[in-house]
Amino acid sequence: xxxxxxxxxxxxxxxxxxxxxxxxxxxxxxxxxxxxxxxxxxxxxxxxxxxxxxxxxxxxxxxxxxxxxxxxxxxxxxxxxxxxxxxxxxxxxxxxxxxxxxxxxxxxxxxxxxxxxxxxxxxxxxxxxxxxxxxxxxxxxxxxxxxxxxxxxxxxxxxxxxxxxxxxxxxxxxxxxxxxxxxxxxxxxxxxxxxxxxxxxxxxxxxxxxxxxxxxxxxxxxxxxxxxxxxxxxxxxxxxxxxxxxxxxxxxxxxxxxxxxxxxxxxxxxxxxxxxxxxxxxxxxxxxxxxxxxxxxxxxxxxxxxxxxxxxxxxxxxxxxxxxxxxxxxxxxxxxxxxxxxxxxxxxxxxxxxxxxxxxxxxxxxxxxxxxxxxxxxxxxxxxxxxxxxxxxxxxxxxxxxxxxxxxxxxxxxxxxxxxxxxxxxxxxxxxxxxxxxxxxxxxxxxxxxxxxxxxxxxxxxxxxxxxxxxxxxxxxxxxxxxxxxxxxxxxxxxxxxxxxxxxxxxxxxxxxxxxxxxxxxxxxxxxxxxxxxxxxxxxxxxxxxxxxxxxxxxxxxxxxxxxxxxxxxxxxxxxxxxxxxxxxxxxxxxxxxxxxxxxxxxxxxxxxxxxxxxxxxxxxxxxxxxxxxxxxxxxxxxxxxxxxxxxxxxxxxxxxxxxxxxxxxxxxxxxxxxxxxxxxxxxxxxxxxxxxxxxxxxxxxxxxxxxxxxxxxxxxxxxxxxxxxxxxxxxxxxxxxxxxxxxxxxxxxxxxxxxxxxxxxxxxxxxxxxxxxxxxxxxxxxxxxxxxxxxxxxxxxxxxxxxxxxxxxxxxxxxxxxxxxxxxxxxxxxxxxxxxxxxxxxxxxxxxxxxxxxxxxxxxxxxxxxxxxxxxxxxxxxxxxxxxxxxxxxxxxxxxxxxxxxxxxxxxxxxxxxxxxxxxxxxxxxxxxxxxxxxxxxxxxxxxxxxxxxxxxxxxxxxxxxxxxx
Numbered sequence: 018x019x020x021x022x023x024x025x026x027x028x029x030x031x032x033x034x035x036x037x038x039x040x041x042x043x044x045x046x047x048x049x050x051x052x053x054x055x056x057x058x059x060x061x062x063x064x065x066x067x068x069x070x071x072x073x074x075x076x077x078x079x080x081x082x083x084x085x086x087x088x089x090x091x092x093x094x095x096x097x098x099x100x101x102x103x104x105x106x107x108x109x110x111x112x113x114x115x116x117x118x119x120x121x122x123x124x125x126x127x128x129x130x131x132x133x134x135x136x137x138x139x140x141x142x143x144x145x146x147x148x149x150x151x152x153x154x155x156x157x158x159x160x161x162x163x164x165x166x167x168x169x170x171x172x173x174x175x176x177x178x179x180x181x182x183x184x185x186x187x188x189x190x191x192x193x194x195x196x197x198x199x200x201x202x203x204x205x206x207x208x209x210x211x212x213x214x215x216x217x218x219x220x221x222x223x224x225x226x227x228x229x230x231x232x233x234x235x236x237x238x239x240x241x242x243x244x245x246x247x248x249x250x251x252x253x254x255x256x257x258x259x260x261x262x263x264x265x266x267x268x269x270x271x272x273x274x275x276x277x278x279x280x281x282x283x284x285x286x287x288x289x290x291x292x293x294x295x296x297x298x299x300x301x302x303x304x305x306x307x308x309x310x311x312x313x314x315x316x317x318x319x320x321x322x323x324x325x326x327x328x329x330x331x332x333x334x335x336x337x338x339x340x341x342x343x344x345x346x347x348x349x350x351x352x353x354x355x356x357x358x359x360x361x362x363x364x365x366x367x368x369x370x371x372x373x374x375x376x377x378x379x380x381x382x383x384x385x386x387x388x389x390x391x392x393x394x395x396x397x398x399x400x401x402x403x404x405x406x407x408x409x410x411x412x413x414x415x416x417x418x419x420x421x422x423x424x425x426x427x428x429x430x431x432x433x434x435x436x437x438x439x440x441x442x443x444x445x446x447x448x449x450x451x452x453x454x455x456x457x458x459x460x461x462x463x464x465x466x467x468x469x470x471x472x473x474x475x476x477x478x479x480x481x482x483x484x485x486x487x488x489x490x491x492x493x494x495x496x497x498x499x500x501x502x503x504x505x506x507x508x509x510x511x512x513x514x515x516x517x518x519x520x521x522x523x524x525x526x527x528x529x530x531x532x533x534x535x536x537x538x539x540x541x542x543x544x545x546x547x548x549x550x551x552x553x554x555x556x557x558x559x560x561x562x563x564x565x566x567x568x569x570x571x572x573x574x575x576x577x578x579x580x581x582x583x584x585x586x587x588x589x590x591x592x593x594x595x596x597x598x599x600x601x602x603x604x605x606x607x608x609x610x611x612x613x614x615x616x617x618x619x620x621x622x623x624x625x626x627x628x629x630x631x632x633x634x635x636x637x638x639x640x641x642x643x644x645x646x647x648x649x650x651x652x653x654x655x656x657x658x659x660x661x662x663x664x665x666x667x668x669x670x671x672x673x674x675x676x677x678x679x680x681x682x683x684x685x686x687x688x689x690x691x692x693x694x695x696x697x698x699x700x701x702x703x704x705x706x707x708x709x710x711x712x713x714x715x716x717x718x719x720x721x722x723x724x725x726x727x728x729x730x731x732x733x734x735x736x737x738x739x740x741x742x743x744x745x746x747x748x749x750x751x752x753x754x755x756x757x758x759x760x761x762x763x764x765x766x767x768x769x770x771x772x773x774x775x776x777x778x779x780x781x782x783x784x785x786x787x788x789x790x791x792x793x794x795x796x797x798x799x800x801x802x803x804x805x806x807x808x809x810x811x812x813x814x815x816x817x818x819x820x821x822x823x824x825x826x827x828x829x830x831x832x833x834x835x836x837x838x839x840x841x842x843x844x845x846x847x848x849x850x851x852x853x854x855x856x857x858x859x860x861x862x863x864x865x866x867x868x869x870x871x872x873x874x875x876x877x878x879x880x881x882x883x884x885x886x887x888x889x890x891x892x893x894x895x896x897x898x899x900x901x902x903x904x905x906x907x908x909x910x911x912x913x914x915x916x917x918x919x920x921x922x923x924x925x926x927x928x929x930x931x932x933x934x935x936x937x938x939x940x941x942x943x944x945x946x947x948x949x950x951x952x953x954x955x956x957x958x959x960x961x962x963x964x965x966x967x968x969x970x971x972x973x974x975x976x977x978x979x980x981x982x983x984x
Contacts, residue, residue: 096126096129096130096133097130099126100123100126100127100130103119103122103123103126104123106119107119107120107123117153117157117160120149120152120153121153121162121165121166123149124146124149124150124153124166124169125169127145127146127149128143128146128150128169128172128173130142130146131143131145131146131173132176135176141176141177143173143176143177146169146173147170147173150166150169150170150173151170153166154166154167163193163194164190164193164194164197164198164199164200165199167186167187167189167190167193167194167199167203168186168190168199168202168203170182170186171183171186171187171190171203171206174186175206180210180213180214183206183210184207184210184211184214187203187204187206187207187210188207190203191203191204191207200230201227201230201231201234201237201240202240204223204226204227204230205223205224205227205240205243205244205247207223208220208222208223208224208226208227208244208247208251209247211223212224212247212250212251212254215254217251217252217254217255218251218255220247220251221248221251221252221255224244224245224247224248224251225244225248227240227241227244228240228241228244228245228248228267231244238271241271242268242271242272242289245264245265245267245268245271246264246265246268246289246293248264249261249262249263249264249265249267249268249296250296252264253296253299253300256303258300258301258303258304259300259304259309259313261296261300262297262300262301262309262313263313263317265293265296265297265300266313266317266320268289268293269290269293269320269322269326270320272286272289272290273290273320273321273322273325290325291329294325294326294329294330295329295333297326297329297330298326298329298330298333298334299333301330302333302334306330306334306342306345306346307342307345307346307348307349308345308349310326310327310330310346310349311349311350311352311353314353315353319353319354323350323354324350324357324359327346327347327349327350327359327363330346331343331346331347331366334346335370335373338374340370340371340373340374340376341374343366343370344367344370344371347363347364347366347367347370348363348367350363351363351364355390355397356397356400358401358402358404358405360390360391360397361387361390361391361397361405361408361409361412362408364383364386364387364390364391365387365412367383368380368383368384368387371383381420381423384416384419384420385420387412387416388413388416388417388420388447388450391409391412391413392409392413392417392450392454393413393450393453393454394450410454410455413450413451413454413455414455414458417447417448417450417451417454417464418447418451418460418464420443420444420447421443421444421445421446421447421448421451421464421467421468421471422444422467423444424440424441424443424444424447425440425441425444425467425471427440428440428441428444428471428474437474438475441471441474441475442475444467444471445468445471445472445475445477445480448464448465448467448468448471448484449468449484451464452464452465452468452484452487461492462487462488462492462499462501462502462505463501465484465485465487465488465505466484466485466488466501466504466505466508468484469481469482469484469485469488469505469508469509469512470508472484473508473512473515476515478512478513478515478516478519479516481508481509481512482509482512482513482516482538484505485505485506485508485509485512486505486506486509486538486541487505488501488502488505488506489502489503489505489506489509489541489542489545489546490502490506490541490545498545498546502545502546503545503546503549506541506542506545506546506549507542507546507549507551507555509538509542510538510539510542510555510558513534513535513538513539516531516535517531517532517535520532532562535562536559536562536563539555539556539558539559539562540556540559542555543555543556543559547582547583548584552582553579553582553586553587553590554586554590556575556578556579556582557579557590557593557594559575560572560575560576560579560594560597561597563575564597564600564601567604569601569602569604569605570601570605572597572598572600572601573598573601573602573605575594576594576595576597576598576601576614577594577598579591579594580594580595580598580617588621591621592618592621592622592626595614595615595617595618595621596614596615596618596628596632598611598614599611599612599614599615599618599632599635599639600635602614603635603638603639603642606642606646608639608640608642608643608646609639609643611635611639612636612639612640612643615632615633615635615636615639616636618632619632619633619636630669633667633669633670634667634670634671634672636666636667637663637666637667637670637671637672637673637676638672640659640662640663640666640667640676641659641660641663641672641675641676643659644656644657644658644659644660644662644663644676644679644680645679647659648660648679648683653683653684653687653689656680656683657680657683657684657692660676660677660679660680660683661676661677661680661696663676663677664676664677674700674703674704674707674709675709677696677699677700677703677704678700678707678709678712678713680696681693681696681697681700681713681716682716684696685716685719685720688723690720690723690724691720691724693716693720694717694720694721694724697713697716697717697720698717700713701713701717711740714733714734714736714737714740715733715737717729717730717733718730718733718734718737718753718757721733722757726761727757727758727760727761727762728757728758728761728763728766730757730761731753731754731755731756731757731758731760731761731763731766731770732754734750734751734753734754734757735750735751735754735770737750737754738750738751738754748774748777748778748784751770751773751774751777751778752774752784752788754770755767755770755771755774755788755791758770759771759791759795764795764798764799767791767795768792768795768796768799771788771791771792771795772792774788775788775789775792775808775811779815782815782819782822782823782827783824783826783827785815786812786815786816786826786827786830786831787830789808789809789811789812789815789830790808790812790830790833790834792804792805792808793805793806793808793809793812793834793837796808802841806838806841808834809834809835809837809838810834810838812827812830812831812833812834813831813834813835813838813875815827815831816828816830816831816879817831825881828879828880828881829879829881829883829884831879832876832879832881832883832884833884835872835875835876835878835879835884836873836876836884836887836888838872838875839869839872839873839875839876839888839891840891842865842868842869842871842872842873843869843872843873843891843894843895845865845868845869846862846865846866846868846869846895846898847898849861849862849865850902850906851902851903851905851906851907852906852907853906853907853909855906855907855909858906859903862899862902863899866895866896866899869891869892869895870892870895870896873887873888873891873892873895874888874892876888877889877892882945882948882950882952883952885945886942886945886950886952886953886954886955886958887953887954889938889939889941889942889945889954889958890939890942890954890955890957890958890961891954892938893934893935893936893937893938893939893942893958893961894935894961895935896931896932896934896935896938897931897932897935897936897939897961897965899928899931900928900929900930900931900932900935901928901932903924903927903928903931904921904924904925904928906924908920908921932965935961935965936962936965936966939958939959939961939962939965940958940962942954942955942958943955943958943959943962
């Protein structure tokens with residue numbers, strides 16, 4: 018057994034670092050001189066510092082004997098000189114007590130000299146000192162200071178390596194002098210020798226006594242620390258490992274007080290501590306290891322240095338490749354100290370140990386436990402110190418991506434959907450925690466992107482969108498954003514498209530909210546990555562949505578932006594943008610700009626595009642609407658021009674007909690008849706089947722009438738007859754047409770139209786009567802008396818058949834018709850001359866008379882004075898004419914004068930009644946004057962009576978003279 022000797026003072030030791038090599042033992046060494054030839058400083062209580070006493074048996078030391086020069090600057094006195102002085106002094110001292118003191122002092126000096134000699138030359142010259150001490154003991158066995166001599170003797174025997182003699186001296190000192198100031202040290206050295214000799218149980222007891230005494234007397238703490246330490250070793254050697262651990266705790270409690278880190282301990286104690294940690298580990302190895310360690314501190318209570326023991330012990334186990342035992346140590350510590358700053362470190366030690374041992378199967382679980390126990394969402398994290406958080410972050414920086422990637426791969430290889438989803442969920446948790454733990458980490462965007470992809474697999478669209486959007490927009494990328502950011506932004510757009518399918522079951526307001534968020538997502542991508550080839554398409558989707566929401570202003574602005582996008586998108590997209598711009602401008606009633614947008618779209622659009630016809634139609638609509646705006650503003654010229662421009666811009670447009678029609682209507686409203694006629698006739702020729710074609714005749718009829726084109730107006734009215742929706746409308750249109758033909762002087766069309774009217778519409782009666790009358794007039798003008806008479810009789814018959822419902826005009830027309838027929842009957846009557854044979858011509862004449870009289874009587878029957886007076890006069894005329902004609906008729910030839918006279922007398926007799934009837938009828942006619950009727954025919958009756966009854970009606974009127982002056 019090798020021992021490392023150290024120089025130690027007897028008193029005032031700070032620590033006794035008794036390092037034991039190999040066997041782990043440790044012993045104390047005696048103090049030696051300085052070795053430089055000078056007298057060492059004597060310690061109080063030793064023979065080298067004898068004090069003057071009155072009673073040497075009392076054991077009180079005397080004052081130290083010193084040889085000093087006369088001056089302060091004298092050279093130091095050598096040890097030999099001092100010894101020589103004491104020897105010279107001894108014979109001169111008579112006091113026995115002083116003699117003993119001097120002898121004791123000389124023995125100490127001799128010991129010091131021999132000690133130095135041994136140190137310098139390794140020569141043993143201790144005999145004189147030993148003999149001197151032994152002599153004193155023999156001569157003064159009961160002397161009180163003998164404990165000092167035994168102390169020195171033990172030192173001398175130690176220097177000679179005579180441990181049995183040393184032990185004997187120490188035993189004597191300990192047994193005989195329990196109150197000696199050397200007792201603690203002597204007992205410690207005695208225990209050390211017992212330990213060296215393998216007498217461990219005795220050594221244990223001795224060290225225990227040292228510890229108790231030191232603790233009770235509060236002596237030098239170095240003895241206490243080393244006593245506990247060596248007691249532990251003694252127990253260890255006896256196999257009492259649990260007791261040894263308790264002793265080690267006593268040591269550590271003193272050399273590592275609470276709050277004092279190991280690095281602040283002096284080097285000697287560091288050696289002790291490290292050795293202590295090693296023997297601590299050895300002791301645990303002989304017990305239940307981690308379980309024992311855990312139980313120890315549960316029993317004693319936690320210690321500041323507890324972690325060091327765990328650490329050294331685990332290191333020892335790792336050195337021995339006892340990996341499972343080392344893991345048990347780490348777990349034991351974590352179990353008892355879950356909130357310790359060392360807990361996460363020990364957890365990582367477990368992981369490192371598993372990797373070192375090749376136990377890879379449980380590694381993922383351990384790593385997951387680390388994240389759960391110490392990660393961002395753990396209770397540990399909230400209470401951890403800053404430096405511990407730094408450490409945890411360092412571990413999480415590696416663990417979180419590793420765990421996330423592992424579960425992602427496992428999900429892809431899973432054989433069941435449930436397993437796949439579980440692994441995807443776990444991967445998502447780790448990706449998300451990495452991003453939350455390291456929001457500014459360079460790899461966080463990458464982790465978030467993988468998080469988004471994981472959520473896609475889980476069809477958790479909202480979470481996927483959030484992850485992708487963070488990658489795309491939440492990081493302060495320097496310069497141009499990386500391609501990964503653009504990919505993430507586009508991935509969020511695609512995820513929203515899938516997400517939209519889940520909105521169908523939501524309320525309308527919820528759907529609107531989701532769509533608004535989706536719209537913001539599209540715009541964010543397009544605005545953030547305008548150079549991305551997909552940005553224009555995404556922006557177009559946003560544009561389409563604004564258009565669908567009827568946000569016309571936004572649609573126009575966005576369309577303009579898309580059309581001017583740089584780098585230029587594909588031509589088809591520009592076309593779509595221009596189309597939506599045109600549609601939006603149209604809705605905003607900015608028709609001129611809409612027209613230009615449609616024109617631009619047509620230029621950009623492929624000739625084979627099936628939508629061209631529709632766009633051209635939209636173009637026509639913009640022109641049409643511009644015309645409507647101008648018309649509403651009262652700008653007729655511009656409005657008409659725009660309406661007609663529809664056909665010029667898009668000849669095939671369905672709106673062209675309406676535009677030209679509206680142009681015509683506007684011209685009609687403005688009374689621009691000639692232009693209206695031109696447009697309307699062109700419209701009818703171009704669009705004969707147009708839905709408004711039936712409204713053209715009224716407009717043209719009006720225009721023709723306003724321009725005096727009566728026949729053309731009549732033609733339009735005739736068209737209107739066929740288009741009329743009611744019989745009454747047909748009747749009116751036919752009547753007006755007939756009137757227009759009349760006005761135009763087209764007799765043929767007038768007769769045809771009036772005849773059609775009269776034959777079709779006996780009602781209303783007054784209109785029928787007028788139509789019949791006009792027909793009679795027209796036939797009269799044409800010389801078609803037969804047809805004229807037909808319509809004259811139709812008038813008379815109608816009144817005759819409907820006397821109660823006939824008004825004055827109708828009766829007048831009937832009377833007029835009757836009068837016309839009567840006049841013709843009169844003409845026929847007048848045309849018949851009485852010729853021979855008279856009886857034959859008389860028959861014809863009387864028949865004609867009867868017909869004419871009847872006709873006039875019919876005329877008079879209508880009760881209209883204008884025609885009644887004519888009828889009265891003409892009937893009287895007829896009768897009177899017959900009498901006159903009889904008298905003027907031819908005489909038969911060959912009559913004698915008498916026969917002639919008789920013949921004339923006979924004629925007179927026959928003519929008289931007719932003449933008499935004529936007078937009566939004339940008188941009846943003139944009586945109408947009394948009723949206030951004095952028309953042409955009454956007057957003519959007067960004239961006739963003057964001729965027929967001159968005596969009565971042809972008297973000269975006597976007129977009284979006018980009195981011009983009054984007398």
